[in-house]
Each structure stands twice: as C-alpha cells, then as structure tokens.
Amino acid sequence: MSGDKPKPAPSSRPACWARALADAFRRHPTLWPFTAMVVLLAWNVLFTPNFMNFEVHEGRLFGSVVSILQKGAPVMLLAIGMTLVIGLGGIDISVGSVMAMAGTVTALLIAGQGLPAPVAVLAGLGVALLAGAWNGALVTFVGLQPIIATLVLLMGGRGIAQALTGDQNVPFTSPAMEYLSTRPLLYLPIPIFIVLGAAVVVLLALHKTVLGLYIEAIGGNAKAARLAGLPVHGVRLLVYAFCGLCAGLAGVINTADIQRADVANCGLYLELDAILAVVIGGTSFAGGRPYLVGAIFGAIIMRMLTTMLLMHNVPTEKTLIVKAVVAIAVCLIQTPAFAGFMGRLRLGRARQA
Amino acid sequence: MKLPRKHVALLASLGVYVFLYAAASVYYADRNFFTPDVFLNFLRGGAVLGIIAVGETLVILAGGIDLSVGAVMSLSSVVIGMLVMEAGLPPAVAIPAAVALGGCLGLAMGAIIHYVDIKPFIVTLAGMFFARGLGFIIHLESISIEHPAYTRLVSLGLPLGGGHTLALTAVIFLAVVAVAIYVTRYTSFGRNIFALGGSEEAAVLMGLPVGRTKMLVYTASGLCAGLAGAVLTFDQSSGTHGAGVGMELDAIAAVVVGGTLLTGGVGSIVGTLVGVLTIGLLREVIVNYVGNLNSGMTSLAIGLLLLVFVLLQRFMTRRGAGAV
Numbered sequence: 001m002s003g004d005k006p007k008p009a010p011s012s013r014p015a016c017w018a019r020a021l022a023d024a025f026r027r028h029p030t031l032w033p034f035t036a037m038v039v040l041l042a043w044n045v046l047f048t049p050n051f052m053n054f055e056v057h058e059g060r061l062f063g064s065v066v067s068i069l070q071k072g073a074p075v076m077l078l079a080i081g082m083t084l085v086i087g088l089g090g091i092d093i094s095v096g097s098v099m100a101m102a103g104t105v106t107a108l109l110i111a112g113q114g115l116p117a118p119v120a121v122l123a124g125l126g127v128a129l130l131a132g133a134w135n136g137a138l139v140t141f142v143g144l145q146p147i148i149a150t151l152v153l154l155m156g157g158r159g160i161a162q163a164l165t166g167d168q169n170v171p172f173t174s175p176a177m178e179y180l181s182t183r184p185l186l187y188l189p190i191p192i193f194i195v196l197g198a199a200v201v202v203l204l205a206l207h208k209t210v211l212g213l214y215i216e217a218i219g220g221n222a223k224a225a226r227l228a229g230l231p232v233h234g235v236r237l238l239v240y241a242f243c244g245l246c247a248g249l250a251g252v253i254n255t256a257d258i259q260r261a262d263v264a265n266c267g268l269y270l271e272l273d274a275i276l277a278v279v280i281g282g283t284s285f286a287g288g289r290p291y292l293v294g295a296i297f298g299a300i301i302m303r304m305l306t307t308m309l310l311m312h313n314v315p316t317e318k319t320l321i322v323k324a325v326v327a328i329a330v331c332l333i334q335t336p337a338f339a340g341f342m343g344r345l346r347l348g349r350a351r352q353a
Numbered sequence: 354m355k356l357p358r359k360h361v362a363l364l365a366s367l368g369v370y371v372f373l374y375a376a377a378s379v380y381y382a383d384r385n386f387f388t389p390d391v392f393l394n395f396l397r398g399g400a401v402l403g404i405i406a407v408g409e410t411l412v413i414l415a416g417g418i419d420l421s422v423g424a425v426m427s428l429s430s431v432v433i434g435m436l437v438m439e440a441g442l443p444p445a446v447a448i449p450a451a452v453a454l455g456g457c458l459g460l461a462m463g464a465i466i467h468y469v470d471i472k473p474f475i476v477t478l479a480g481m482f483f484a485r486g487l488g489f490i491i492h493l494e495s496i497s498i499e500h501p502a503y504t505r506l507v508s509l510g511l512p513l514g515g516g517h518t519l520a521l522t523a524v525i526f527l528a529v530v531a532v533a534i535y536v537t538r539y540t541s542f543g544r545n546i547f548a549l550g551g552s553e554e555a556a557v558l559m560g561l562p563v564g565r566t567k568m569l570v571y572t573a574s575g576l577c578a579g580l581a582g583a584v585l586t587f588d589q590s591s592g593t594h595g596a597g598v599g600m601e602l603d604a605i606a607a608v609v610v611g612g613t614l615l616t617g618g619v620g621s622i623v624g625t626l627v628g629v630l631t632i633g634l635l636r637e638v639i640v641n642y643v644g645n646l647n648s649g650m651t652s653l654a655i656g657l658l659l660l661v662f663v664l665l666q667r668f669m670t671r672r673g674a675g676a677v
Binding site: 091142143144145147148149151152153154155156157158159160161162163164165167263264272275276279285315317318319320321322323324325327328331332335338 | 652
C-alpha cells in the first residue's frame with residue numbers, strides 16, 4: 001500500500017456519513033420504527049392508488065392517512081400504556097379484556113340506566129382503572145409474574161363483561177358518544193387528539209418528572225432500585241393502573257365508534273397488536289428505557305399495513321402473515337445478535353480493504 | 354416427612370378435581386353424572402385441548418412459552434382438509450404431513466428463539482399470526498371433510514368391556530400423555546428440560562445441550578399442535594379456522610391449574626392431564642348441567658380457578674423459598 005497517496009475525498013465522505021448515520025440509529029432507537037414508517041408511507045404514496053387523496057366533508061378531513069390514525073387510535077392508546085409496563089420489565093396481556101369491560105360498563109349505563117354519556121364514560125374509565133390497579137396489586141403485593149397475573153383478567157375480564165350483558169351486544173343511542181366518533185376537531189377526528197393528549201402527558205411525566213427515571217431504574221434492576229430507596233411498589237401500581245386507564249379509553253373509543261358494546265369482539269387480540277407495536281418501537285422486553293414515540297410509530301405501522309393491504313384487495317385474514325414477518329424482521333434488526341452480525345460484516349469488509 | 358414441591362401442587366390439583374367431580378356427582382345424581390360413560394366422554398372432549406396442553410407443558414417446563422399452538426392446530430386441520438378434499442391424498446398421507454408441518458413451524462420458532470435470542474413470547478406471538486395467515490392463504494374458508502376412511506376412523510374405538518368404548522381421540526390423547534410422561538421422567542432429554550427451566554445459566558455451565566433442548570421442546574409443541582389439529586378433524590369432520598382461537602390461553606390455564614410453575618423447572622405431565630380434565634369438567638357442568646349458555650360464565654369460572662391456583666402456587670413457592 002502506498003502511503004504517500006492522499007485518500008480521495010469523495011470516497012471517504014460517504015463512509016463518514018454512513019458512520020454518523022449508524023451512530024444516530026444506535027443512539028436513538030426510535031429512528032428504526034420511524035424509518036420503517038416513512039418507507040412504508042413512501043411505498044404507499046408511490047404504489048397505492050388514491051392513498052394520498054384528501055377531501056373535506058362537513059368540516060372534516062377524509063382520506064386513508066386520517067383513517068389510519070383514527071382506526072389505529074385504540075392500539076396507539078394501548079401501546080402508550082403497554083410501553084410503560086414493558087419498560088418496568090412487566091407485561092399486561094389483559095388490555096383487550098379491560099377494553100371490553102370499560103366499553104360494556106359505559107354502554108350498559110347509557111342504555112340501561114339512562115345516565116348522561118360523560119358520567120357513563122367516567123364510570124367505564126373507573127372500572128378500567130380498577131382493573132389495572134388489580135393487575136398491579138397482584139404483581140406488586142402478591143408477587144406474581146406479570147404474565148400470569150394479567151392472564152387471570154384476560155380470561156376472567158371478558159367473562160365478567162359477558163356475564164353482565166348476558167352475552168348480548170348492548171346497542172345504545174347517545175348524541176355525545178356519536179359526537180366523539182364522528183364530529184371533527186380542527187378537521188380531524190377526536191380520537192386522534194385523545195391519543196395526542198395521552199402521549200404528551202406521558203412524555204412530560206417521563207422527561208420532566210422523576211417518574212421516568214424511576215421507571216428506567218426499576219425496569220433495569222428492580223432489586224437495586226428498591227435498595228436505593230425508590231418507591232418500587234407505588235410506581236408499579238401506578239403504571240399498571242395507568243395501563244388499565246389507557247385500555248379503558250381505547251374501549252370507550254371503540255364502543256363510541258360502533259355505537260354498541262360488542263362484548264365478544266371489543267379489543268379481542270388487541271393486546272397482541274399493542275405488544276408488537278411496543279416491541280417494534282424499540283422498548284426492550286427485559287425492561288429499562290421506554291420508547292414511547294417509537295411504540296406509537298409501531299402502532300401506526302401495524303395499522304398502515306392493514307389499510308394498505310386492504311386497498312390492494314388483500315383479504316384481512318392474509319394480512320396476519322405480513323404483520324408476523326414485519327414484526328420478526330424489526331425485532332431481528334434490534335437484537336444484539338444482528339448488531340454483532342453487522343459488526344462482523346463491517347469488520348470483514350474493513351479487513352478486505 | 355416433607356413432600357417435594359411439585360407433589361404438593363399435583364395433590365392440590367387432584368384434590369380440587371376430585372372435590373369438584375364428587376360435588377357434581379352428588380348434585381346431579383339424578384342425571385347419572387357418576388357413570389363411566391360420562392367420564393369417558395370427558396376424556397374424549399378434552400382430547401384436543403389435552404394434546405396441545407401436553408406440548409405446552411414441555412415448553413413451560415423448559416422456561417419458555419408457546420402462544421402459537423392454537424393457530425398451528427387450526428392450520429393443521431385446514432391443511433388436512435385441503436390435502437384430502439382438494440389434492441385427493443389419502444388421510445394416511447395428509448395427517449402425517451400436517452403433523453410434520455406443525456413440527457417444522459415449532460422447530461423454526463425454536464431456532465429463532467435460540468440463535469437470535471428474541472423472547473419466546475414475541476417469537477411465538479409472531480408465529481401465531483404467521484400460522485393463522487398461512488391457514489387463510491391455503492384455504493380461505495373452512496373445509497368439510499368427506500372421505501370413507503374418515504368415517505371409518507371416527508367410529509373406531511377401544512372396547513373396554515361392559516359395553517363401554519374409549520373413543521379414538523381419547524386413545525390418542527392418553528397415548529400422547531403416556532409418551533410425554535416417559536420422555537419427561539425417564540430420558541436425558543426430559544432431565545435437560547427440567548434443568549433448562551430451573552436455570553438456563555446453570556444448564557449452560559453444566560454443559561447440557563441447551564440449544565438442542567430448546568429447539569426440540571418447541572418442535573414437540575408444534576408436533577402436538579399438529580396432532581391436535583388432526584384429532585380436531587376426527588371430531589368435527591372439517592378443517593376449521595376458528596377452532597383454535599383462544600386455545601393457547603386455555604392450554605396455558607390447564608398447565609397452570611395442573612401445578613406446573615410458569616417460571617419453568619417445576620411441574621408434571623400428569624398434573625396437566627388433571628388440569629385439562631378440571632377445565633373440561635367446569636365447562637361441561639356450566640354449559641350442559643347448569644344450562645347456562647352464556648360463554649362469559651365459563652371464562653369467568655376458568656379465570657377464578659386460575660386465580661386460586663396461581664395464588665396457591667405463589668404461597669407455596671414463597672414458603673419453599675423461605676425454607677431454603
């Protein structure tokens with residue numbers, strides 16, 4: 001190798017860019033789901049006809065993108081709560097059933113008792129909050145593994161809802177609930193703002209209060225956190241209860257959308273979508289740092305896949321396989337094994353050069 | 354004398370089962386509840402869930418979890434329906450093919466879990482979506498199976514004397530249980546499963562074949578799910594997509610009720626047999642004897658049962674840990 005020859009500048013510049021980019025991705029894992037989302041969006045803009053069509057009807061914006069955000073709102077809400085729970089090193093597989101419980105209680109109070117919608121919604125949210133607190137208590141005070149503790153409510157929660165309604169759907173008419181699902185706010189459906197509000201509240205709590213630090217500490221090493229004098233029990237209880245509340249909000253939105261409580265299907269299997277969204281978002285199952293924005297991107301990706309395949313006339317049933325492949329691929333990219341593999345590739349290339 | 358932990362759990366499960374059975378027998382004495390035929394019917398009705406739960410037990414004993422079993426079961430039944438009715442293959446070819454497909458899916462998930470080191474929960478969750486999607490790609494609707502060999506198979510049974518017969522599906526279920534008991538108790542693979550579930554780190558340090566054991570366990574679970582799909586086609590004479598929905602949760606509940614710890618390393622196949630029978634008993638009594646067709650009551654009852662057992666286990670393990 002001739003050392004006196006100066007390196008050509010154009011070839012070193014891209015390498016430098018690539019390294020900076022790789023560094024950025026390593027430091028901000030949220031870039032992975034963000035990139036995936038942008039790529040998916042770009043693909044849709046190019047290859048899905050009518051994807052970027054927008055029209056305004058009665059002061060409300062319509063279009064695929066808006067509908068993705070609106071239909072994805074329940075999963076986004078679930079993902080917000082789930083991110084915190086998984087960040088703590090736990091998991092909540094009962095959120096789908098809690099959705100059904102909250103929706104059922106709301107619908108029953110409106111249809112059966114004739115209560116005004118806001119009161120009924122508050123009651124539904126209260127039930128969801130209690131359900132979350134119950135999960136948290138089982139995990140915290142009884143010391144159950146989170147997956148078992150929440151499995152109980154996953155099996156029993158929908159059972160309670162079905163027992164309450166006698167396994168019937170509960171239709172209701174309520175202008176306020178209709179307003180929630182159909183009327184726009186600043187041209188956009190209201191659920192989008194509920195998601196936005198929840199996300200902002202959680203982000204502020206994570207970054208502007210000590211709560212974020214507590215969650216990271218407990219998720220990283222619960223024992224060490226306890227020995228350091230952190231309120232481990234209180235934080236756990238709070239986070240599980242909040243996750244229940246998010247599920248309740250999702251349940252109310254779903255119920256308002258279809259104007260009835262669909263006990264058998266409300267939130268069915270949505271816990272899985274939410275968990276996948278959180279994992280795609282970069283939050284590690286081992287606990288530690290919660291990546292909230294990533295989880296919301298993850299939820300949008302899942303919904304966008306469904307909408308996109310529907311617009312290409314692929315039946316909903318077959319979209320499952322695409323979801324599976326995307327989820328595994330994104331997980332694969334985030335594993336240390338993959339990083340090591342890429343590292344070896346880079347090393348090999350460096351050695352060849 | 355101190356009983357080992359797993360025997361305490363097993364005895365508790367057995368006690369609850371015997372108590373529930375006795376209570377039902379007394380309460381429904383006028384409807385001939387306490388007869389051999391009713392019990393044989395329980396074995397038959399529990400066969401599909403039971404075979405899945407046996408595979409799930411192996412996975413949970415090894416410290417993992419398999420959420421894909423229900424979907425793999427549906428897939429297997431649809432594949433059998435497709436091969437028999439549309440490809441015109443005899444059931445003798447179609448059934449082993451479907452079971453093998455289940456095993457392959459299990460092996461693939463086990464390999465991802467071991468080599469890439471992604472959590473079993475996530476991998477088998479994706480596996481569940483994958484298997485369900487694959488089923489719909491193979492055939493969008495459920496297929497009813499009409500084949501002379503099938504009609505003959507369905508009517509087969511093991512005569513027990515006294516005019517009682519054990520249905521073919523129950524025979525398969527008990528055979529799977531027997532094989533699994535043998536494997537877990539008398540083979541080195543079985544000991545490796547317990548070691549791996551007890552502490553993966555220790556198993557690695559002892560030089561046990563951790564990777565092979567892990568992959569084999571998920572393969573076995575996939576094979577069981579595939580076989581359960583075949584048994585399902587015997588029962589319903591069709592390959593159906595809907596049957597496996599929620600089956601993974603029932604299977605996990607059966608395993609836990611049977612005294613196997615979800616943390617791995619402690620439990621037994623016999624316990625799972627008891628757990629499957631207990632859940633079957635609850636469902637049967639609520640639906641057919643109480644006459645409550647509200648499916649909510651059944652899942653509420655199973656949820657409560659699960660809660661009781663989980664609390665019981667927690668209490669026992671805490672005491673066990675305190676004694677050490």
